[in-house]
Amino acid sequence: MTTATEQAESQGLLLQLLDPANRADPYRLAAQFREHGPLRLPEARLTVFSSYRDCDDVLRHPASASDRSKSALARAEVESQTQALTEAGVVLPPPVPPGFLFLDPPDHTRIRKLVSKAFAPRVVNALAPEITALVDGLLDQIAGKGRFDVVEDFAYPLPVAVICRLLGVPIEDEPQFNHASALLAQALDPFVAFTGSPSExxxxxMQAGTDLRAYLHGLIERRRSRPGDDLMSALIAVEESGDQLTEEEIVSTCVLLLVAGHETTVNLIGNAILAMLRQPSQWAALGGDAARAPAVIEETLRYDPPVQLIARFAADDMAAGGVEIAGGDVIILLLAAAHRDAAEFDRPDVFDPDRQVLRHLGFGRGAHYCLGAPLARLEAGAALSALTARFPRARLDGEPQYKANVTLRGLSTLTVTV
Known part of the structure; x- marks a missing residue:
């Protein structure tokens, strides 16, 4: 039985996690979550795990679902929001299918199988020359200025150009989806689960989502008459075992890949740059040996993960971390805490690409393991190795600033002198 004092303490920790004031250093707070152990709010039907073993167990558990419709809280939230917006006179858009990341089998399996063709090793490796050329062009621009903003001048333009190339989205249309993408990334933050109501x-x-979908519907129409060598054209044409995607499913897939396909890689590149500049020996080591890039990337994914938490939903009654969880409950996995768990990692608060065992949950586990992981590794490896080699004397020129996002935490700006 959870006491009122324990409930208040738990709620306080959750509110601190949402507070943008803690975005620059969430790891002090992460330690408090680990010390607390599994955090339960029975009235909110919420359980939060923060140890590595517990998070790993939930990701592997057969009753751990990604479909929000299996959450009692989510269903109630949708009903409440629909009523509130209707009473306010807001015209609600028609319901649309979620991206496959938020689906469970069999729909998840069907759509992921189709999309995975665009992320096959052969396709990803074929992008390497184009990625190298993009990186070199960005570095040339930086060299001409003598200083640069990590996000605006480097970490953002590269992944956006690559995902646009993969999907078939014209890079000149980037301003049309940049703002929408940033707003949709905020929608992943667990305000409802933690507070019972959405953030401001x-x-x-909702409007950003509607606008982005309208843009993609228009692009699909152009691709129908003039298909190209891209994922959107392939999805339009595909038919496997007589099961063709609907246009709404194609749009949802493109929204997911457009947002997740660049937002997380931007954060990965930015976080790695910051970690190495704060530890100049690591910057110099990578600059002198590009073969160190994979270790730097994996340690960044552990030490300062671009995805700080993952939501799951109990499809049935289940047990994890010594806790009984009722079907329909929300489960939050704090990767930022799990990755600094001293029970799993030696010197967990130290950025050390040379540690003997490099592992993390940054790309998930099981059926929902990140489809774009090989591409993210390729982009980040090319970017970080070239940057450190080109500018061996780079140094920080100010403190990092962060976006307000809790889930997809990343830099908003960081100035570096080269």
């Missing part, structure tokens, strides 16, 4: 800006996020 819900209508703006």
């Amino acid at each position: 800006g819900m209508e703006a996020r």
